[in-house]
Amino acid sequence: MPIDCKKLKSIKEAISLIKPGARIMVGGFGNAGVPNMLIEALTESGARDLTIISNDLGSPGVGLGKLLRNKQVKGVIGSYFNWNPEVAEAFNNGEIEVTLIPQGTMAEAIRAAGVGIPAFYTPTGVGTELAKGKETKTFNGKECVLQEAIGADFSLIKAHKSDELGNLVYYKTARNFNPLMAMGAVVTIAEVDEIVPTGSLDPECIVTPHIFVDILCLGR
Amino acid sequence: MTIVEKEAARIRIAKRIAQELEEMPKPLFANLGVGIPTMVPEYIKSEEVYIQAENGILGVGPPAAPGKEDRNLIDAGRRPITERKGCSYFDSATSFGMIRGGHIDVTVIGALEVDQEGNIANWIIPNGKQLGVGGAMDLVTGAKSVIVAMTHTTGDGKSKILSRCTLPITGYGALDLLVTELAVMRFVEGKLVLEEIAPEITLDELRQLTDARFHVANDLKVMKD
Numbered sequence: 001m002p003i004d005c006k007k008l009k010s011i012k013e014a015i016s017l018i019k020p021g022a023r024i025m026v027g028g029f030g031n032a033g034v035p036n037m038l039i040e041a042l043t044e045s046g047a048r049d050l051t052i053i054s055n056d057l058g059s060p061g062v063g064l065g066k067l068l069r070n071k072q073v074k075g076v077i078g079s080y081f082n083w084n085p086e087v088a089e090a091f092n093n094g095e096i097e098v099t100l101i102p103q104g105t106m107a108e109a110i111r112a113a114g115v116g117i118p119a120f121y122t123p124t125g126v127g128t129e130l131a132k133g134k135e136t137k138t139f140n141g142k143e144c145v146l147q148e149a150i151g152a153d154f155s156l157i158k159a160h161k162s163d164e165l166g167n168l169v170y171y172k173t174a175r176n177f178n179p180l181m182a183m184g185a186v187v188t189i190a191e192v193d194e195i196v197p198t199g200s201l202d203p204e205c206i207v208t209p210h211i212f213v214d215i216l217c218l219g220r
Numbered sequence: 221m222t223i224v225e226k227e228a229a230r231i232r233i234a235k236r237i238a239q240e241l242e243e244m245p246k247p248l249f250a251n252l253g254v255g256i257p258t259m260v261p262e263y264i265k266s267e268e269v270y271i272q273a274e275n276g277i278l279g280v281g282p283p284a285a286p287g288k289e290d291r292n293l294i295d296a297g298r299r300p301i302t303e304r305k306g307c308s309y310f311d312s313a314t315s316f317g318m319i320r321g322g323h324i325d326v327t328v329i330g331a332l333e334v335d336q337e338g339n340i341a342n343w344i345i346p347n348g349k350q351l352g353v354g355g356a357m358d359l360v361t362g363a364k365s366v367i368v369a370m371t372h373t374t375g376d377g378k379s380k381i382l383s384r385c386t387l388p389i390t391g392y393g394a395l396d397l398l399v400t401e402l403a404v405m406r407f408v409e410g411k412l413v414l415e416e417i418a419p420e421i422t423l424d425e426l427r428q429l430t431d432a433r434f435h436v437a438n439d440l441k442v443m444k445d
Contacts, residue, residue: 032292079354088350104316107316111313123361124320171292172290172293173309175309175311176275176276176312
């Protein structure tokens with residue numbers, strides 16, 4: 001039976017929606033669950049002045065590391081850039097802005113953006129350099145830091161399978177930030193390995209309901 | 221001067237922490253940092269110690285055999301791992317919900333410095349070359365118990381257990397147990413208490429290798445290999 005998927009677009013077509021200066025969330029942790037084909041196309045598009053929200057920036061010249069090398073990145077918001085020393089280099093040369101956020105706070109802030117919560121308090125990082133300038137408040141004797149939600153214009157995510165509607169399932173530790181980013185952006189573009197007929201995925205196993213997915217691209 | 225050779229030191233630390241985990245109530249949910257902490261499971265016999273990795277898995281199995289790696293099945297140090305029977309996957313917010321929400325019983329982490337106030341510094345050396353915190357702050361804040369695994373001194377023999385950390389802090393007063401190749405110290409009621417000492421050294425020698433002020437338990441024991 002042929003696949004009837006209204007959200008399916010070519011990778012090039014999907015990426016052409018992204019204009020210079022866009023704020024983009026990109027899923028993945030290390031090399032797992034990274035939408036590599038979308039990143040490749042974004043690099044080819046040459047769109048500049050991008051703000052990238054991602055746990056890390058891949059490795060030098062790999063994954064999001066490509067965008068950085070191509071000088072398309074204006075700022076990054078993430079938790080761990082030690083796997084790509086070119087991030088610190090670019091930051092020290094004044095080429096990019098970097099915002100470091102504890103990983104759990106970042107995950108929750110992205111989720112918050114998607115679920116209509118503008119800010120929340122967390123005990124993580126109280127008193128540390130990463131909490132500088134942030135409001136604090138004490139709850140039940142525990143000091144907490146105010147973290148604002150982190151949203152974006154686009155999210156580029158990687159899922160394993162989608163049905164024709166855009167219901168998504170993931171694969172092992174490739175899930176990571178992807179379901180959160182699907183909720184956190186205005187437009188969500190999902191790169192998937194396979195699109196299967198609607199009804200063939202067990203509804204109990206769907207991780208991201210299709211309401212959160214705007215565009216689907218086949219990643220292989 | 222090397223008192224305990226490097227690899228022997230790492231094994232001694234990992235074994236001692238495994239013993240600690242064995243003695244904690246079961247089932248036990250543990251998160252392990254990079255380095256010595258990942259050596260700990262090798263020495264655990266209990267079936268009821270479940271390893272969580274913050275990139276989204278509960279039930280981490282042994283490392284993947286060469287040739288059997290799956291690039292989408294990794295731990296938080298990007299090492300290829302395997303699934304343990306009964307494992308589950310979840311997104312990063314749920315993962316840190318487990319951590320911040322107090323569901324993870326213990327985290328075992330490496331550190332650059334700890335001090336007599338129970339402060340831990342392990343996320344950055346301000347040299348301009350590092351830009352990463354990862355889950356370190358969430359873990360020391362959220363896990364019910366924080367065990368630090370580290371060598372007692374730096375490569376050039378300086379104490380890593382200080383009166384006051386010099387590096388940026390990851391968590392204030394977060395320490396519960398410190399295990400080095402030379403000592404086991406517990407942070408109790410705001411004080412560092414030496415519970416065990418390595419067989420190779422005397423208490424006076426340990427004091428010379430330790431900048432922090434510490435108390436000595438009444439029933440001070442000798443560490444075993």
